[in-house]
Amino acid sequence: MSTEVVEEKTIKKASEPLLSKRRKKIISDPLNEENPVTIQVLGICSALAITIKMEPTIIMSLAVIFTMVFSNLLISLIRNYVPNRIRIIVQLAVVALFVTLVSEFLKAFNYPMYKVLGAFVGLIITNCIVMGRLEAFAMGNKPYDSILDGLGSGLGYSWIILAVAFFREFLGSGSILNFKVFEALNIPYVNNGLMVDSIGAFMILAIIIWIQRTKTGYVEQ
Amino acid sequence: MRQSNTYIIIFTLITTVFVGGTLAFTSIMLGPRQAISIEYDTKSQILGAVMNITKNDDVLGIYDKRIVSFVVNSKGELVEKDDKGQPLVAEKVDVSKNFKLKPEDRLLPVFKYVSESDSTKVEAYILPTYGNGLWNRIWAFIALDANFETVKGISFGHLQETPGLGARISEDPVISERYVGKKIYNEKGELVSVDMVKGEKGEPLDPHHVDGMSGATLTGTGVNEMIKQYLNSYEAYFEKVKSQKVAGL
Numbered sequence: 158m159s160t161e162v163v164e165e166k167t168i169k170k171a172s173e174p175l176l177s178k179r180r181k182k183i184i185s186d187p188l189n190e191e192n193p194v195t196i197q198v199l200g201i202c203s204a205l206a207i208t209i210k211m212e213p214t215i216i217m218s219l220a221v222i223f224t225m226v227f228s229n230l231l232i233s234l235i236r237n238y239v240p241n242r243i244r245i246i247v248q249l250a251v252v253a254l255f256v257t258l259v260s261e262f263l264k265a266f267n268y269p270m271y272k273v274l275g276a277f278v279g280l281i282i283t284n285c286i287v288m289g290r291l292e293a294f295a296m297g298n299k300p301y302d303s304i305l306d307g308l309g310s311g312l313g314y315s316w317i318i319l320a321v322a323f324f325r326e327f328l329g330s331g332s333i334l335n336f337k338v339f340e341a342l343n344i345p346y347v348n349n350g351l352m353v354d355s356i357g358a359f360m361i362l363a364i365i366i367w368i369q370r371t372k373t374g375y376v377e378q
Numbered sequence: 379m380r381q382s383n384t385y386i387i388i389f390t391l392i393t394t395v396f397v398g399g400t401l402a403f404t405s406i407m408l409g410p411r412q413a414i415s416i417e418y419d420t421k422s423q424i425l426g427a428v429m430n431i432t433k434n435d436d437v438l439g440i441y442d443k444r445i446v447s448f449v450v451n452s453k454g455e456l457v458e459k460d461d462k463g464q465p466l467v468a469e470k471v472d473v474s475k476n477f478k479l480k481p482e483d484r485l486l487p488v489f490k491y492v493s494e495s496d497s498t499k500v501e502a503y504i505l506p507t508y509g510n511g512l513w514n515r516i517w518a519f520i521a522l523d524a525n526f527e528t529v530k531g532i533s534f535g536h537l538q539e540t541p542g543l544g545a546r547i548s549e550d551p552v553i554s555e556r557y558v559g560k561k562i563y564n565e566k567g568e569l570v571s572v573d574m575v576k577g578e579k580g581e582p583l584d585p586h587h588v589d590g591m592s593g594a595t596l597t598g599t600g601v602n603e604m605i606k607q608y609l610n611s612y613e614a615y616f617e618k619v620k621s622q623k624v625a626g627l
Binding site: 209238239240241242243246247250251253254257258261262264265266268269271272275276329350353354 | 393404416538
């Protein structure tokens, strides 16, 4: 993570294209090689909790992306004014602000989802990915880059939990987005209770990490 | 300068005012909209005890037409005003708050589901119940027939039961369907409620028991206690209606 800060300092040109190679890398790195869930193993708790069905997972993904993009932006804007000694508290307040906004909007416009996700939306505050990106990236980078970083990390988190949710709903409830696949195809299928349990999430997550690390050759130091 | 205590205090103040102000503003702006959402949700749950609600249903319309609501106390008497003398609205009675009171002090809302053609003909009585599940609160709306004998339907809700196990009370329609047709009084006329048994055997059971939920015995125990406790609270009301002593109930 420190490498990104160095990178920022070495490349300081007056006009950089909106989506330069470096900026594309900011978005794409968290999707695979720097994935917050599978490589940095952050945000596991919510990856287990809300991935039983795909619908809440999609809402959760959007909530996390929104929170990350805007808290990264806000922290980046005020990064030069935040006193160093209370920076973590300030970051926390900013994250809490956006998370509460998401929660309030959800309560107003999608109450059934609010009931399903309820506590977990609030728990985005404690999602280590969000705070991690604020501390590691937004505190030392310009607003636009920080937005891209938030977007990248948010998407990196999202695709993993969506993949987990897909398999858990498919195997655990026999459906995709509440559409009963096996019933529609007339195939007898007994739902796999293990997939509905958190153990199922661990297993799928582990398999994704396994495949990913085999491909990228990443090894824990 | 950026590290001085004065700066930190001023910075903290500004941050707090900004964050607090934004949240307060949002909360006030979205308040009415949230109230509508919650009303819609409550009414869907009440109606859910007697019918299958789909997304396209005009819940508020059906509710206005088919539900007559009022509040009784544990003696079965009609309660029209709250402590402050304000008129009581059954939908606004917070069952979770009343749950914390002693059973005899609770306010008990009754939702009468009336016939579509004749609003004096009661098809079902829908009663809210409230209790503790394994991890957190659970609740249900139980619908009884006009003689208070047979369960016509039940819709469960829960806050934090285990997904796939206890959470099935609200997610798996099979669980609530098992209650339909069960009797709450035995042959001697005693209120025995309907109990969920331990384990899920899939065998037919007597009219006072329903099949359990595999792996969710403690949620099941909570459900049993909840239903039994509230049916007991409402019993005085049942008796009054049956003996026709009270007009307007």
